Amino acid sequence: SAVISQKPSRDICQRGTSLTIQCQVDSQVTMMFWYRQQPGQSLTLIATANQGSEATYESGFVIDKFPISRPNLTFSTLTVSNMSPEDSSIYLCSVVTSGPYNEQFFGPGTRLTVL
Template sequence: SAVISQKPSRDICQRGTSLTIQCQVDSQVTMMFWYRQQPGQSLTLIATANQGSEATYESGFVIDKFPISRPNLTFSTLTVSNMSPEDSSIYLCSVDWDRVFNEQFFGPGTRLTVL
């Protein structure tokens, strides 16, 4: 399995500001995913990030609010823009490691609190 790290692990931000979350994988992977877990809720997919192409966003998520970069096969960033308290969540990146089955492996998450 892949070793996945995220930075920062947690942050407290002011309303209206932006935060960029980094996800680093120790191996090259084709597909990376960004999820959000709001308090007491399940994991919700924000977007799929493939190297060399635009990220694909799920319904309810837009690029202006959650711009994503994928400059190479081991790294991705998610920016949470113009934050409001409703953006307080855990943000997780994952990778699709197994080419045959969809066994995604997750990073430790970034806990974001917006005041």
């Protein structure tokens, strides 16, 4: 398993501003992901954070809106740029540790409200 922390845990932001969310893992992990969970909805994968290279984005998500960094095997950031109220969501990072089971461990989430 892995212990994952996210900062901030929650924030209220103004329209047009940007917020950077940090994800820290207590051990080196092979893969890291970022998800969005809009109010009352399921989780949607935003991108795979690749260490040392550009993130791989899912359909409907673009780097200009959600730039991601992953400078090492234990840390990643997701920035939500030029925010609008539609970006109000919980943002979760997840990691895959070594092993055969494709199991992901999820961070506690960042609850974002955009006014």
